[in-house]
Amino acid sequence: MRLAEIFERIVGPDAPIHFTAYDGSASGDPNSGVRLHVRTPVAVNYLAQSPNAVGLTRAYVSGHLEVEGDMYTVLRRMADFVFAKGITVAPRDLVAIARSIGWVKFVNRVAPPPQEMTRGRLAGLGWRHSKQRDAEAIHHHYDVSNAFYAMVLGPSMTYTCAVFDDADGALDRVAADDGALESAQFRKYELVSRKLGLEPGMRLLDVGCGWGGMVMHAAREHKVKVLGVTLSKEQAEWAAKRIAQEGLSDLAEVRHMDYRDVPDGGFDRISSIGLTEHIGDRNLPAYFSSLHDKLVPGGRLLNHCITRPRNDLPPMHTDGVINRYVFPDGELEGPGRIQTAMNDAGFEIRHQENLREHYALTLRHWGANLERNWDDAVTEVGEGTARVWRMYMAGCVLGFEQNVVQLHQILGVKTDGADSRMPLRPSFQ
Template sequence: MGSEESTATTLVTALRGVLGVGELPVRLRTWDGSVAGPEGAPVVAVRSRRALRRLAWSPGELGLGRAYVAGELDMEGDVFATLEALTSAGRLASRHASPAATVRERLDLLRAAARLGALGPAPAPPPEEVRLRRFGRRHTRARDAAAITHHYDISNDFYRLVLGPTMVYSCAVWESPATGLDAAQEAKLDLVCRKLGLTPGTRLLDVGCGWGSLALHAAGQYGASVVGVTLSPAQAELARARVADSGLGDRVEIRVQDYRDVTDGPFDAISSIGMAEHVGAGGMPGYVRALHDLLRPGGRLLNHAIAGNDEATTDRDPDTFITRFVFPDGELQSLAGTVTALESGGLEVLDVEALRRHYALTLRAWVERLEKHWDAAVGTSTEGRARVWRLYMAACALAFERGLMGVNQVLVRRPGGDEAPLRLRDWR
């Protein structure tokens, strides 16, 4: 008389089809203690039947992400090793949004859920999932403000634990992997200032100024006069406090303001660091036009942005983990698309620098800090929010390492005025 198939074995069989793999690349430990999957593989713990129900309703990336954020599914070992295994083959290895499971594969998953007592209505999404309306026009002022609030207003203390004292939430610039995150972020701030040619009295507009780190560096180290704008009230509150504490209130002004509403140009230089990802493909011409008009002739703009390394704009699918939990309405342009938009808007390209490997190092350092301060991070937000950030930052680190995403600094100038030096790479 044959023994009954274990819970873990049933689930492994169903997940192989849904994920599109011949062999499940991880070992499963299920809620009843049974284990199945290849020996020595990273272990994923399925702690509740509810995780399987989520997958039955949303097979693939989104269902897995929801179960992880809700604590119904966990990675028992190293998060990078587990994600590397999960995303090395099958649908989760796709460069684009994960292809949908076939009807037969979904039916097999439903049969497994029925055998394991996991059928039922769709579980409510975790509270950390954004619920922006999925219809209507993207990138209106109100909708952009709501998207920014979702991502940046969770807790300044949470970000301080992850980012460290520099409070810089964009790719650092590393001399070597041994540089250390804080020194690498200071190097990035200095690189931006030198690329923009800042000198005492230079008037700088920092679009998407975050917690004011670049504004403080530009004013304190280069004597610039800085206006920083952000849509996040929480960021502005802390940035203003940091400006006051530094004694640079006469040189730095922080505003809660949409860049489209800035009217007090011209500026000698404009920095846009990690902000263009929030603009969207349709908004790029208006974004470039607005910044062009705020820049004096001869002035420089540095556009620092993550790129999707393919021909199409990415992250426009509203049902990916990133768009649901992390960057609602976020869109990545290709480098070619960004350069085309800048040139079409009347700006002259001076320099392009790719920093892909630098962002992988930065993200790994952020994950390390989050895990080191896990209990405190959970205390400043929620466990679900900490899980979102751990999963998204680790997955993005792997994407940068594989070349699926890049990050680039594109330096441009508005024609007219003073010419740029014949050789610009003195900042190296």
């Protein structure tokens, strides 16, 4: 039995994807506009070892499975047609596949692509979310290449959710490369600044500052003295150069250090933009307590992070594609869990909002940037890493659109006795 026949038997004859294989067989809709092509038996080995998203990712990242057409469209149709139906590979189908390519080739185990962070590599670095292990997890994702990130993120070098003012118009402008993403990232930083109530002369701590976008925005636009910290050495070096180029060295500084090593006390405001995902559920109380200790009375914290849609969901699968290829040791919690941890650390919650649709739009822009710069990106980081990013960003667009994940900003205040030092009505709406 040929591979396309097995594919058709598993998913049915009406799959909205064209499927082809190295044995010359074909199935599905040839006019679908998207095609999955099994190039070699190694792809089948990967799928046999892991008949799920991990196996598909290994096959694609290594180049043994090819996707022709828009990656988002492929993943959307697979989600709607295959995963939604709960289709799995039956034992009889595995036997048929083994017979078609030969038992020896079928059972031969193939090492994962080098882009995969295996559990063994992480386990050798100590306990989950220890300083050494966190540093390696951050290095794995963020120290890929500053040049590569510039191709994907654009001039702002901002790797967090932007804020758009017109959903329909923003979607229309994804392919235009006309500065819409830069405007939306500026709007995000300005929204954070207004929520924090930044004023000239204040001291701001930006934890997990990345390439220093918020650091430079606060210094340039609000004349605030800012310290940013990041575990990525490449980010810190890039940010230091950009700060000097913009003439902001008297107000802005980025250090390569763990947020846990920042001395307590003395900051008027703290921004945490995209760091909580790396903290871990059991460490949230200590995290928010440490930030509370770093603030003066009346100080504010703005926490901006990816969240899960509910607080009562079982723990995240830590052995899936995202943890293996993108964010090792990453964890997401529901907004209520984060808000409770902030409350228990002493923060009074003053505002919360969900920006998940904005993140789907942000990811679409990043994906379009990657496609525009594909050849240069492959030259810079290799085809395997570029493939990881293509699949990861398209999958995340789908996740935010379908409410699998969300993005919350939560504003907390370290009250000065009973005084929150907040206006009666917020000025940031």
